Amino acid sequence: MAQGHVTGRVLMERAGRGVCDAVFEAWPDLTEQAGRACILCGPGNNGGDGYVVARLLCDRGWGVTVFALGDPRKLPPDARANHTQWAEMGQVRPIEEAQFDAETMPDLVVDALFGIGLTRALTAPLDRLAEQLAQVTAQGSGRVVAVDVPSGICADSGRALGAAVRADLTVTFHCFKPGHVLDGPERAHSSATVVKDIGLPKAPMTSIPGPAVALATAPAAEDLRKAGPAHKYTHGHAVVLSGPAGRTGAARLAARGALRIGAGLVTVAARADALPEVAAHQTAVMQRVVDDAADLKAFFGADTRANAFCAGPAMGGGAGARDMLAELLALKRPTVLDADALTLLSEDQSLRDALHGSCVLTPHQGEFARLFPDLAARYAAPPVSGPACSKLDVTLDAAVQTGSAILFKGAVTVIADPQGRAVVSPADDRTAWLATAGSGDVLAGFILGLMARGHAPFQAACHAVYLHCACARRFGPGLVAEDLPETLPEVFRALGV
Ligand SMILES: NC(=O)C1=CN([C@@H]2O[C@H](COP(=O)(O)OP(=O)(O)OC[C@H]3O[C@@H](n4cnc5c(N)ncnc54)[C@H](OP(=O)(O)O)[C@@H]3O)[C@@H](O)[C@H]2O)[C@@H](O)CC1
Ligand SMILES: Nc1ncnc2c1ncn2[C@@H]1O[C@H](COP(=O)(O)OP(=O)(O)O)[C@@H](O)[C@H]1O
Ligand SMILES: [K+]
Structure with a gap:
C-alpha cells in the first residue's frame, strides 16, 4: 500500500x-x-x-x-x-x-x-x-x-x-x-x-x-464581479416565461433571482391576463405580453440580446405551453428547464429531441423519475454489490442521454454535463431550510441570470447551486424562498465580489 x-x-x-x-x-x-x-x-x-x-x-x-x-x-x-x-x-x-x-x-x-x-x-x-x-x-x-x-x-x-x-x-x-x-x-x-x-x-x-468529480466550491469573485465600462446589455437579458393569472409567483421568484445575481435586464413574459399580477409585484423586472408561441418568436426570435431563458416554474401544461416550449428550444439559446417544462419533456419525445447543449434541466426526484424512468428504477433498486448505482451515476447518464446539463435536486444536489464532469453539493442542517416552496424557482433564476451574464450552462448551474446553499447557510433558520435573492448581496460581499 x-x-x-x-x-x-x-x-x-x-x-x-x-x-x-x-x-x-x-x-x-x-x-x-x-x-x-x-x-x-x-x-x-x-x-x-x-x-x-x-x-x-x-x-x-x-x-x-x-x-x-x-x-x-x-x-x-x-x-x-x-x-x-x-x-x-x-x-x-x-x-x-x-x-x-x-x-x-x-x-x-x-x-x-x-x-x-x-x-x-x-x-x-x-x-x-x-x-x-x-x-x-x-x-x-x-x-x-x-x-x-x-x-x-x-x-x-x-x-x-x-x-x-x-x-x-x-x-x-x-x-x-x-x-x-x-x-x-x-x-x-x-x-x-x-x-x-x-x-x-x-x-x-x-x-x-473519480473521473472529474468535485465538491461544489465557491465561484471566484472575479467571475461574478461587474467592473469596467459596461452597460446593462453587457450583462445579458434574461427572460422568464410565466404561468397564467394566479400562478405567476414562481416566475417572479425566478426573475428576482436572475436580477439579484446580476443579469443586466430581466423580463417576465406572461399572457395578457396575467400581466397585471406580474406588474403589481415587480418594479425593476420588465414585463412583456407573450400569449403564445408566435408571440415568443416575434418578440425574441430576432432579438438576440435576449440571451437566456427560463421555462417551467408554474408554467402549466397543455398544447399552448407545449408549443411555446418547442419554439423556445428552436431558438437554441441558453435555457433553464424546470418544473412543468420537465413534465412536458417527459410526455413528448419531439420536445426531448429538441434539447441542446445550452440547456440545463433541473429535476427533483419526482421529475427525474418521470424523465428518466429507467435510470430512476436502477437507482431505486436495493443494491447488493459494490460499486452500487449512485445519484452521481444516474445524473451523469441523464446528461449523456439528453446532451444537456442536468442538475438533480434534493438534500444533496448533483450537477453533471454530457462530457462527464460532475459536481456534488452536500447537505447540512442549514441547507435543509431550502426545502421550502419556491426555493427551486429561485435556483432556476440564479442559473438563468448567470447564463445571461455569459456563464456556460454547466458552470452557471454549479455556481448557482453553491450560491443558493450559501444564501441558506447565511440566512439560517426561518428561511423562505423570497429571502434567497435578498441574501445574495451579503453572500457576494463575503466572497469579495
Ligand atoms: N488507500 C490508502 O491510501 C489508505 C487506506 N487505508 C485503509 O485501508 C482501507 C482499504 O483497505 P482494503 O483495500 O484492504 O479494503 P477493506 O475495506 O479493508 O476490505 C477488503 C477486505 O474485505 C473483504 N470483503 C469485502 N466485502 C466483504 C464482505 N461483505 N464480507 C466479507 N468480506 C468482505 C475483501 O475480501 P474479498 O472481497 O477479496 O473476498 C477484502 O479482504 C481504507 O478503507 C482505509 O481504512 C488507511 O490505512 C490509510 C491509507
Ligand atoms: N431536504 C431537502 N429536500 C428537498 N429539497 C431540498 C432539501 N434540501 C435542500 N433542498 C433544495 O431545495 C430546492 C427545492 O426545489 P424544488 O423541489 O424545485 O421546490 P419548489 O418547486 O417548491 O421550488 C432544491 O434546490 C433542493 O436541492
Ligand atoms: K469501517
Whole structure:
C-alpha cells in the first residue's frame, strides 16, 4: 500500500491516529478518564487501521477488546504487521464471540471491518452485530465510530449493500469519497463525517476521487464581479416565461433571482391576463405580453440580446405551453428547464429531441423519475454489490442521454454535463431550510441570470447551486424562498465580489 515515498505502514499509523484524534475532538468527555473500547477488525487494511487504534487507546490506559473477522495470518502486509504489534499487547478474539447489549456496552465501539474495499453485503454474524449496535446506541448507550466508511456502506455511492453499521461519527482520510457526500434512497448511516489529513499530496477536502468529480466550491469573485465600462446589455437579458393569472409567483421568484445575481435586464413574459399580477409585484423586472408561441418568436426570435431563458416554474401544461416550449428550444439559446417544462419533456419525445447543449434541466426526484424512468428504477433498486448505482451515476447518464446539463435536486444536489464532469453539493442542517416552496424557482433564476451574464450552462448551474446553499447557510433558520435573492448581496460581499 505504498503511496509515493510514504509507506503504507506510515499512512496506516496516521489513519489510526486520525481516528483517535477525531474521537477525542468530537467527544471531549472521553478524555477525562480512560474508558473501555471494543474494536471490530476486518480482513483488509481497514482492519489494519483498527489494530492501530487498539494500540493507541491501550497506550492511553483504555481497556481494549479486539474482535477479528477471519484469519489474521491472511491480512495484507501492513495490517498484518499492526495485528502482530497489537497481539503483543492484548488478545484478539473471533468476531463470532462479539455481542452488544445495553449492560455491557463499552464507551466506544470502533468499526474497522470494511472501508473502501467492501464488495458485497454483510453476512452473519456481521449483519446481526450491526443491528445490535443500532439498537443499543438508539437507547443512548455507547458511541460508534466508523473507520473510513460505516461497514456495509459502499464508499462509491453512499448506498447500503444490505445491513450496515450506523455510526455516530465517521473518520475518513485525505478527502471525502463520493459515498460520504451523496445520499441514497436509504437513511443516512453516519451522523457526522470528518476528514483527517494523512499527508498524501493534493489538498484534502476539496475533491472526491473519480473521473472529474468535485465538491461544489465557491465561484471566484472575479467571475461574478461587474467592473469596467459596461452597460446593462453587457450583462445579458434574461427572460422568464410565466404561468397564467394566479400562478405567476414562481416566475417572479425566478426573475428576482436572475436580477439579484446580476443579469443586466430581466423580463417576465406572461399572457395578457396575467400581466397585471406580474406588474403589481415587480418594479425593476420588465414585463412583456407573450400569449403564445408566435408571440415568443416575434418578440425574441430576432432579438438576440435576449440571451437566456427560463421555462417551467408554474408554467402549466397543455398544447399552448407545449408549443411555446418547442419554439423556445428552436431558438437554441441558453435555457433553464424546470418544473412543468420537465413534465412536458417527459410526455413528448419531439420536445426531448429538441434539447441542446445550452440547456440545463433541473429535476427533483419526482421529475427525474418521470424523465428518466429507467435510470430512476436502477437507482431505486436495493443494491447488493459494490460499486452500487449512485445519484452521481444516474445524473451523469441523464446528461449523456439528453446532451444537456442536468442538475438533480434534493438534500444533496448533483450537477453533471454530457462530457462527464460532475459536481456534488452536500447537505447540512442549514441547507435543509431550502426545502421550502419556491426555493427551486429561485435556483432556476440564479442559473438563468448567470447564463445571461455569459456563464456556460454547466458552470452557471454549479455556481448557482453553491450560491443558493450559501444564501441558506447565511440566512439560517426561518428561511423562505423570497429571502434567497435578498441574501445574495451579503453572500457576494463575503466572497469579495
Ligand atoms: N488507500 C490508502 O491510501 C489508505 C487506506 N487505508 C485503509 O485501508 C482501507 C482499504 O483497505 P482494503 O483495500 O484492504 O479494503 P477493506 O475495506 O479493508 O476490505 C477488503 C477486505 O474485505 C473483504 N470483503 C469485502 N466485502 C466483504 C464482505 N461483505 N464480507 C466479507 N468480506 C468482505 C475483501 O475480501 P474479498 O472481497 O477479496 O473476498 C477484502 O479482504 C481504507 O478503507 C482505509 O481504512 C488507511 O490505512 C490509510 C491509507
Ligand atoms: N431536504 C431537502 N429536500 C428537498 N429539497 C431540498 C432539501 N434540501 C435542500 N433542498 C433544495 O431545495 C430546492 C427545492 O426545489 P424544488 O423541489 O424545485 O421546490 P419548489 O418547486 O417548491 O421550488 C432544491 O434546490 C433542493 O436541492
Ligand atoms: K469501517
